[in-house]
């Protein structure tokens with residue numbers, strides 16, 4: 042009947058940049074699908090969704106991914122940064138992002154006074170996830186449907202170990218980037234990160250997981266380049282190193298830089314745990330990174346959503362919550378002794394006890410929660426309420442069951458994961474439009490009532 046788990050979750054956490062999270066619960070990134078058609082700036086529905094999370098007592102709120110290039114969106118309704126060189130758009134977007142930052146920090150969006158400083162641990166840290174979708178940019182998302190996505194090399198999506206008809210229809214085959222284009226992308230990331238600092242966010246997180254562009258540079262299966270951005274583990278990591286080094290020169294020292302990384306791609310020939318550990322070591326040694334959010338898998342092997350895709354090495358881990366805990370414990374073996382870089386883990390956490398056990402292990406400093414945060418935006422309040430015993434249902438995320446994909450969808454992991462993810466996006470959509478999440482939501486009623494901004 043003890044409630045000591047609540048106290049473990051409620052411990053503040055300082056980051057190397059000096060910012061302090063009031064507790065250990067991280068609202069993990071979720072693409073909101075609430076933007077304008079073909080990419081746009083934050084809008085009132087998006088702000089309403091973040092208001093719900095800001096009221097929920099999270100330690101850190103990481104936004105859904107924001108694209109550095111509107112030609113390569115993940116889906117057609119993503120939030121993007123302003124286009125390079127368009128000063129009118131820059132000013133408009135900056136104002137919209139400023140309002141978004143204020144909302145994430147629990148402020149009135151119209152109140153331009155300074156918020157509580159990030160080093161006091163009195164409000165959630167507001168962090169933007171920055172992405173280029175690379176070969177997982179779906180056909181037509183930001184460009185004409187016949188125009189290819191871009192990637193380190195022209196390796197198509199192969200959701201069943203080979204390029205299927207649905208891979209061709211949904212993704213097509215990407216075009217390999219030239220060295221100059223890679224350098225342009227680095228500049229886009231650096232500008233996007235600087236833009237977030239100017240808008241008043243507390244930090245950024247590079248999305249280098251789940252098969253998006255940066256993670257395809259890390260993987261030998263998708264990166265076959267012969268220039269300085271391909272080949273050895275060090276060369277495949279170079280794009281990330283350059284983005285981080287250049288960002289650090291352009292943002293205040295108090296601005297947090299984080300990165301979401303795969304523990305492994307869980308695909309033959311893809312990123313291995315050994316290479317991933319090497320990358321974590323470099324990040325820690327750089328002294329420039331505040332946190333790593335550990336995840337795993339890609340659209341080809343959606344381990345981020347489904348524990349069944351993650352091979353387990355010991356019986357002990359089978360009994361624990363959290364898909365990637367085994368890897369996070371290995372991360373600690375490669376961190377330099379004086380490193381303060383924090384390791385967060387996202388994927389599969391549902392109960393206060395599971396989260397507190399992971400924190401007590403000393404291998405994890407923060408717990409990322411995505412789908413539970415779509416079902417209960419204020420979940421941290423009950424998780425950290427020490428008057429609720431650990432074994433009470435309220436000390437866990439709410440129970441829900443997303444409906445199975447319709448029969449006409451191919452029986453492949455991507456279809457199941459995509460459908461599950463869409464159902465959770467539907468919950469975000471509901472919150473954005475002033476409704477409550479609905480654990481019994483049917484996709485038909487959601488799709489029928491769908492509203493999008495023009």
Ligand SMILES: Cc1cc2nc3c(=O)[nH]c(=O)nc-3n(C[C@H](O)[C@H](O)[C@H](O)COP(=O)(O)O)c2cc1C
Nearest residue numbers: 069070071072105106388389410411412462465466
């Ligand atoms: C609707 C939805 C959208 C997501 N969008 C993103 C995203 O933009 N960036 C990202 O890194 N992960 C994204 N994810 C993955 C989550 O951050 C997380 O890694 C995954 O859902 C596992 O965590 P969970 O078990 O707590 O849901 C998304 C997940 C869902 C359900």
